[in-house]
Amino acid sequence: MILVFGKTGQVATEIARLAPEALCVGRDRVDLADPDACRDLVLDVAPSGIINAAAYTAVDRAEEDEALATRINGDAPASMAQAAARLGVPFVHISTDYVFDGAGEQPFTPEDPTAPLGVYGRSKLVGEQGVTAAGGAAAILRTSWVFSAHGNNFVKTMLRLGGDRDKLTVVADQIGGPTPARDIAAACLTMLDGLREDPGRAGLYHFAGAPDTSWAGFAREIMAQAGLACVVEDIPTSAYPTPARRPLNSRMDCAKLARFGLERPDWRAGLALVLAELGANT
Numbered sequence: 001m002i003l004v005f006g007k008t009g010q011v012a013t014e015i016a017r018l019a020p021e022a023l024c025v026g027r028d029r030v031d032l033a034d035p036d037a038c039r040d041l042v043l044d045v046a047p048s049g050i051i052n053a054a055a056y057t058a059v060d061r062a063e064e065d066e067a068l069a070t071r072i073n074g075d076a077p078a079s080m081a082q083a084a085a086r087l088g089v090p091f092v093h094i095s096t097d098y099v100f101d102g103a104g105e106q107p108f109t110p111e112d113p114t115a116p117l118g119v120y121g122r123s124k125l126v127g128e129q130g131v132t133a134a135g136g137a138a139a140i141l142r143t144s145w146v147f148s149a150h151g152n153n154f155v156k157t158m159l160r161l162g163g164d165r166d167k168l169t170v171v172a173d174q175i176g177g178p179t180p181a182r183d184i185a186a187a188c189l190t191m192l193d194g195l196r197e198d199p200g201r202a203g204l205y206h207f208a209g210a211p212d213t214s215w216a217g218f219a220r221e222i223m224a225q226a227g228l229a230c231v232v233e234d235i236p237t238s239a240y241p242t243p244a245r246r247p248l249n250s251r252m253d254c255a256k257l258a259r260f261g262l263e264r265p266d267w268r269a270g271l272a273l274v275l276a277e278l279g280a281n282t
Contacts, residue, residue: 002192003045005030005038005080006053010148011094014185015053023047032056032072035079042083049192050084052077052093053185055124059098060243062119073123078130085136090195092188097144097176097208099125102247105175107212109253110142110204117245128204137199139191141184144208144250145218147270148181149277154215158222159280162230172216172234176250177208180270187262194260201259206252209267218267225271226280 002019006012007026016024023045030041032054042050056062056072077093084091098121099114116122131138147155161168187207194201213221219232237246254264 001047003042003047003050004053009053010146010151010153010181011053011184013150014148014182015051015188018185019189032076033068035071035075038076039079039083042080046087047089049089049196050080050091051188051192052080059120062123063243066119069119069123070126074126074130077127078134081131081134081136081138085134090192091136091138092191093131093138093140095128095140095142096124097142097247097250097252100247102249104249107251107253110206110256117247120244137195137202139195139202140204141188142206142252143179143184144176144252145178146181146184147178147274149274155222155274158219159226162223162228165230167231167233169233169235170216170219171237171240172214173236174246174248175212175214177210177212177252178218178267179209180265180267183265183270190262191260205256206254207257208252208254208264209270210264212251221268221271225275
């Protein structure tokens with residue numbers, strides 16, 4: 001049995017759909033702010049593999065609560081990984097492009113130096129370091145710009161605003177790869193199997209949708225596929241200040257995924273599936 005930390009989040013929801021036999025646990029079962037409880041749950045359940053699809057994802061709020069963000073995003077995954085290593089089972093942990101500073105225009109490789117711009121990225125980096133230090137068969141999957149038909153995300157926000165307004169201003173100087181949660185879920189399951197077959201595949205990986213685009217470009221594709229007449233106007237990040245700094249360059253080199261037979265998904269096809277599920281496509 002696969003143990004999944006996360007129950008109602010975007011990726012956890014999709015894992016439950018793809019692997020209904022998995023045990024997906026939420027806040028009602030374990031408090032992610034209690035790393036020891038996470039470790040104890042792993043040892044009690046003794047699963048055949050573990051996926052951590054849970055996190056403190058409130059990027060702006062994290063700026064005011066670094067201690068909590070670090071416990072959830074840093075200490076808890078480390079405890080999970082230590083328990084997984086103790087049991088000798090594979091562990092897949094989801095991380096983020098926010099561990100980078102977003103400088104330049106070249107895609108970041110898994111081996112590039114990290115330099116988070118804010119608390120969220122720092123807390124996720126602590127998690128990566130803890131998972132790696134645990135020494136088990138663990139793969140860390142950095143991803144970006146996650147969207148689905150569930151929860152709060154950019155696609156659902158654009159659909160809501162685009163249905164009410166004639167024009168929207170959207171940031172155009174942040175570039176990255178929108179990534180369907182369903183594809184992330186499928187990748188996690190594939191990687192779990194791959195680690196079971198060959199623990200030597202442990203390490204850092206990048207997984208993001210293709211082609212790279214801006215938030216404004218993403219918004220325009222949403223409007224086009226949904227048949228909305230709302231016009232998207234480009235603005236710079238400086239025109240939309242937020243408590244936490246966002247990386248301008250979130251391009252990620254995903255070539256290393258070939259070790260698991262994976263490649264970047266086309267986010268436009270994933271968007272069509274999400275809009276169909278929401279009943280919002282033309």
